[in-house]
Amino acid sequence: MTHPIVDHWVLLPGTLCTPDVFAPVLDYLGVSVANRIVIELNSTHLQDYEGPLRTAVTDGAIVCGFSLGAMVAAHNLHAMARAKAIVLLACNLFPDPAGNRANREAARDHILAGGARDWVIENWHLMLSDTNSERLDRVASMAESTSHLIAAQTELAASRAGAAEHLTAPRVLSSRFLRGSVISRCWKRPIKWLLQSRTA
Secondary structure: OOOOOOOEEEOOOOOOOOOHHHHHHHHOOOOOOHHEEEEEOOOOOHHHHHHHHHHHHHOOOOHHHHHHHHHHHHHHHHHOOOOEEEEEOOOOOOOOOOHHHHHHHHHHHHHHHHHHHHHHOOOHHHOOOOHHHHHHHHHHHHHOOOHHHHHHHHHHOOOOOOOOOOHHOOOHHHHHHHHHHHHOOOOOOOOOHHHHHOOO
């Protein structure tokens, strides 16, 4: 039996993801929808998320970022000093390779032309080896409903700086950002779906 976690959660979904990407895990943990605050990735600049994070992350909050959302969180740790824990999933700490921009922009144009579902289907084998049609449909549906964000998300991903230094700084390692051990144990089983559903 799962014991509900009553803390409020601040969620940063990944590229072409809705908050549904977190639903299997949060439902499993018993986190009510009312305790889920979502930061939408709709801006091209990392610093634009500092204000929304400072507002959303009050005492006792648990911050969870996935993929691009985790990268945004990693660059804005200073705005989350009141968090009880920060969970970064599928977080790429390195700058985007310079030669990858053209690929990202081609995908952006295809998605903006109405091809979000087709793009997910065509690239599914690059994301994971899973052939589960229900999961594929779920991810494709998320992509369709967030396709209006792809221009901002493409620029955010392509222009990002590395975040490794933010996570290895002494002030972070000695802070309460690392108090997530209980959460990590709770997430062992449900986290599998979340990681398998990566879209960015």
